[in-house]
Amino acid sequence: MKIILEKELFDIKTYITNGGYNAIKKALTMTPQSVIDEVKKSNLRGRGGAGFPTGLKWSFIPKDKSQKYVVCNSDESEPGTFKDREIIHKNPHSIIEGMIIAGYAIGATKGYIYIRGEFVREARIIEKTIYEAKESGYLGKNILNSGFDFDITVVRGAGAYICGEETALLESIEGKQGKPRIKPPFPATKGLFSSPTVINNVETLAAVPYIMIMGGEKYSRIGKEKSSGTKLFSVSGPVNKPGVYEIELGLSFKDFLENYLMGMKDGVKLKAVIVGGSSVPVITADEAMKVNLDYESLSQAGTMLGSGGMIIIGDNQCMVEALYILARFYHHESCGQCTPCREGTGWIYKLLSEILSGKCKEKDIDLLYEIAENMMGRTICPLADALSMPVMSFVKKFRNEFDKHIEGSCEICQR
Amino acid sequence: MLGEKIKKNYKSIVEKFEKKESALISLLYEIQKENNYISDGDISELSSLIDMPYSRIKSVLTFYTMFNQKKTGKYHIQVCRNLSCSMSGARNIINFIKENLKINEHEVSDDGLFSYTTVECLGACGSSPVVMINDTYYENMDEKKLRELIDKLRKE
Numbered sequence: 001m002k003i004i005l006e007k008e009l010f011d012i013k014t015y016i017t018n019g020g021y022n023a024i025k026k027a028l029t030m031t032p033q034s035v036i037d038e039v040k041k042s043n044l045r046g047r048g049g050a051g052f053p054t055g056l057k058w059s060f061i062p063k064d065k066s067q068k069y070v071v072c073n074s075d076e077s078e079p080g081t082f083k084d085r086e087i088i089h090k091n092p093h094s095i096i097e098g099m100i101i102a103g104y105a106i107g108a109t110k111g112y113i114y115i116r117g118e119f120v121r122e123a124r125i126i127e128k129t130i131y132e133a134k135e136s137g138y139l140g141k142n143i144l145n146s147g148f149d150f151d152i153t154v155v156r157g158a159g160a161y162i163c164g165e166e167t168a169l170l171e172s173i174e175g176k177q178g179k180p181r182i183k184p185p186f187p188a189t190k191g192l193f194s195s196p197t198v199i200n201n202v203e204t205l206a207a208v209p210y211i212m213i214m215g216g217e218k219y220s221r222i223g224k225e226k227s228s229g230t231k232l233f234s235v236s237g238p239v240n241k242p243g244v245y246e247i248e249l250g251l252s253f254k255d256f257l258e259n260y261l262m263g264m265k266d267g268v269k270l271k272a273v274i275v276g277g278s279s280v281p282v283i284t285a286d287e288a289m290k291v292n293l294d295y296e297s298l299s300q301a302g303t304m305l306g307s308g309g310m311i312i313i314g315d316n317q318c319m320v321e322a323l324y325i326l327a328r329f330y331h332h333e334s335c336g337q338c339t340p341c342r343e344g345t346g347w348i349y350k351l352l353s354e355i356l357s358g359k360c361k362e363k364d365i366d367l368l369y370e371i372a373e374n375m376m377g378r379t380i381c382p383l384a385d386a387l388s389m390p391v392m393s394f395v396k397k398f399r400n401e402f403d404k405h406i407e408g409s410c411e412i413c414q415r
Numbered sequence: 416m417l418g419e420k421i422k423k424n425y426k427s428i429v430e431k432f433e434k435k436e437s438a439l440i441s442l443l444y445e446i447q448k449e450n451n452y453i454s455d456g457d458i459s460e461l462s463s464l465i466d467m468p469y470s471r472i473k474s475v476l477t478f479y480t481m482f483n484q485k486k487t488g489k490y491h492i493q494v495c496r497n498l499s500c501s502m503s504g505a506r507n508i509i510n511f512i513k514e515n516l517k518i519n520e521h522e523v524s525d526d527g528l529f530s531y532t533t534v535e536c537l538g539a540c541g542s543s544p545v546v547m548i549n550d551t552y553y554e555n556m557d558e559k560k561l562r563e564l565i566d567k568l569r570k571e
Contacts, residue, residue, distance in 0.1 A: 079497045081534040110433065117440075117481045118493075118537050120550040153432060158440050158479030161535070175436030177478040193434065236540035238501035243541045278498065309540070317502055325498050329535045335478075 001222060003230045004206045005246045008090045012132040015093040021138050023209035027101045028146040035105040039208065041216030043228040048073055048164075048201030049277060049307045051295055054208075055216075060188035061106040061196045068108035069197040070099050072205055074115040074122075075157055075164040079278035079329060081309030083232035084202035086244040088122045092129040093205060096152065098205030100138065101212060103150040106198055110151055114169050117158040126154055161333035165381045166199040167191075179335045180381035203232055223249035224234040225378040227294035232303070237312030255380070256293060261312075268314035272398070276306020278326050279386030280347065281393035283315075291384040302393075318407050318412040319398040323390060324352040330387035341384035344375040348391060365402045371396045417460045425464055435465060439475055477503040480534070483539055488530035490568050492553035493547040496533045499540035502549045504557065508544050509533065511558045515565065528569065 009015040027035050040055030061068060072095060076084040087095060099111045115123050130152050133139040141149045156175050157163050163172045167181035170192050191197025206231060211219045220228040227249040233256075234244045240262035247256065253273070257263060264270055270285040275293070280305045283291070291301045298305050313322060332346040353366050354360045372391035375384040395402060404410045421442070429438045430444060442465070446457050448536045452478060462469040476482050483491070492512060496505045507532075513519065516529045523530045542554035546561070553564060 062471060077536060080499060080540050080542050082538045085538055095452075116538065117444075117479070118552075121552070143474045153437075155432075155437060156440060156444070158443070159481035160479050172440070173437055174434070175439035175475065177474055234541055236543055237502060311498055311540070313502070319503075322498055325501055326498070329497055332535055 001230060001248045002246045003222075004091055004094060004203070004232070005088060005150055005244070009093065010090065012093060012129075012136060015091075016136075019213065020093050020209070021097055021136075023212035024097055024100050024104075024138060025144060027104055027212055028144060028148065032105045032107060033325045035101060035212070036375050038216040039105070039211060042211045042219040043216075043226070044204065044207055044211060044219070044305045045227070045295065046201055047203035047207070047231065047308070049078065049279075051305060054200065054204055056381075057188070057200070058198055060104065060186070061198060062189065063107070064105075067193075067195045068106055069112070069192045069195055070102045070106065071166075071169065071192060071197055071199040072099055072111065072113040072202060073164065073166065073169060073199055074113055074119070074126075074202045075169060076119075076160040076202070076307075077116055077164050078307050079326070080236055080274060080307055080308040080311040081234055081277050082236075083234040083244050084117065085122060085248055086207050086232065086234070087202055088119075088125055092125055093133065094206040094209055095126075095202055096129055096139070097150060098200075098208035100143065100150050101208050102198060102200065102205065104148055106196075108259055110153070110173055112173055112192065113152060113154045114163070115144040115156055116163075117152060117156050123154060130154070130229045154271045160335075161329075162335045162381070162383060165383070168198065168381065169199065175283055177335070178384075179337050180284055182380055191278055224292075224294045224296065226296055227305075231293070231308050233293065233308040233310050235261055235310045235312065238268040238314040238316070239263065239312050240265060242312075247293065250292050250297075252292050253288050253290075257288075257312075264314060266310075268316055270312065271315045271317065272313040272319065274309075274311040274313070274390075276304050276309065277309035278329070279382075279389060280304040280318070281389045282319075282397060283393075284397050307352045316412065318410055319394055319401045320352065320410070321413065323394045324349075324356050326390050327352050327387060330383065334383055338379035338381075338384065341373045344384060345387050348387060355402060355405050356413075358405055358407055362403070362406050365395060365399070365406070368402075416452075417446060417457055417464070420449050422464070427522060429465065435467070438465075439467070439472065440532070443472075443476060447482060452486050454484075485521065486523060488528075489528050490548050492531040493534045493537070494531060495531050495535070495537045495539075495543070495545045495547075496508075497536040497540075500536075500543040500545055501507060503543040505544045507558060508556055508561060511561055515562070529565070 036058045045051040095244045115220040160178045162168045163178035165180045168178040187197040273288040327349040331349040334341045334345045336342040372388040376388040432438045537545045544556050
């Protein structure tokens with residue numbers, strides 16, 4: 001079942017013909033509180049990675065008359081993740097409509113879309129989409145004569161993965177270095193320009209109009225009980241049909257691989273899967289064949305649904321090299337304000353380059369694991385954890401490949 | 416030296432935003448577009464133009480990787496080398512650029528046309544390997560496609 005990507009609804013005319021902007025019309029007849037309740041009933045969880053219940057997040061915003069903000073996180077940068085880009089290409093108005101509804105629900109008159117700097121084409125699409133919505137009276141002053149005002153500003157990032165962390169993103173909108181803030185205070189009480197702020201991922205916001213139309217109850221029955229709705233998975237690696245797929249949560253990985261991705265490429269055997277973006281623990285092929293793609297099943301298997309950025313790894317890829325690439329990334333992207341992350345990611349990266357070139361001893365593999373363990377949970381934001389989790393799971397599950405590098409006998413790297 | 420365009424347009428860029436500070440990244444992009452890179456002199460001029468401390472602008476400029484502090488080629492190539500692109504041949508793309516354009520990372524080719532840098536995840540992993548030339552993505556790249564593209568850009 002597809003909801004967000006069911007059809008290509010690129011321009012406002014097609015969007016409206018297919019029921020677009022009916023959700024905001026419906027929401028405007030309801031009280032803001034009942035809009036929040038409807039989203040709560042849907043059990044929609046944040047699609048950016050953390051999976052926090054969306055309705056609950058909205059309900060944390062103080063109910064007073066002060067300035068509030070809705071921020072759309074479109075800083076999609078987690079390796080393996082490219083689903084939001086697909087929504088911007090195929091159904092951009094759903095994001096705008098979702099933001100307007102969120103604004104109405106929490107009493108905000110201003111929204112920001114923060115989009116990663118490299119998405120130049122996508123930023124243009126969003127600007128065009130906002131223009132179309134304004135022209136048709138869905139954005140701006142006194143929307144559909146309801147007395148409700150809402151406007152959206154687009155802010156472009158400039159190449160910093162850390163800005164996907166919500167408070168770093170707020171710092172970046174404020175024209176500063178994107179360094180995560182210490183919490184509390186949480187953005188719901190002190191966010192953008194020190195005002196209460198809701199930050200939602202593109203995919204989360206795009207689901208909101210559909211929830212308003214079908215009703216929260218009905219949406220909650222799609223997928224699994226605690227993992228309701230559809231989720232976009234962006235798949236890369238040696239499969240026959242990589243790309244973005246919207247599926248009902250709860251589908252088995254085996255079914256997904258065989259019937260959607262059309263299996264592995266000829267001559268390549270599945271070795272491992274990173275299910276939800278590069279920061280989640282890796283699982284082996286055997287483990288992957290037993291999991292279902294939903295929050296609970298993946299957490300029982302010791303990993304996470306994350307952003308749905310699925311990286312398939314074949315038997316022709318050395319796991320030490322794969323981890324080395326990820327470590328290089330996190331080391332490069334660490335903002336540097338917390339010592340365990342700044343030093344830890346660098347140390348791990350250095351150790352891995354040495355292991356990769358066979359310059360290490362066996363005890364260095366244990367050291368690698370130990371550093372990762374010590375970084376976990378000791379920093380302001382989860383970037384340190386985002387490298388710790390892959391390191392610990394790669395070492396635990398593919399120790400033999402690390403040992404081979406120490407011995408200088410990795411068949412894959414020597415090919 | 417700031418170009419004429421930015422001197423003329425900076426006010427309208429600042430006005431698009433609720434707070435002046437939010438316009439900083441946009442202003443830096445505009446300077447880079449006009450001057451190819453952002454020099455210390457540009458920062459000083461911008462600092463007095465928008466009344467924001469030099470140190471504040473420099474701290475932002477150096478934090479974000481998309482701002483160039485050195486001259487780049489007319490066509491600046493960013494090659495993704497993260498996991499998905501690496502699995503589908505990013506190394507071949509990098510080697511091809513080095514050999515064909517005779518440049519190392521951060522160098523500009525003798526004719527001033529090309530420079531390249533490796534980057535981490537451009538967010539288009541399903542059609543890897545991916546390269547970005549100036550503002551445009553080129554997906555599912557291989558050496559043949561890149562050769563054709565470079566030849567085309569040379570003639571422009």
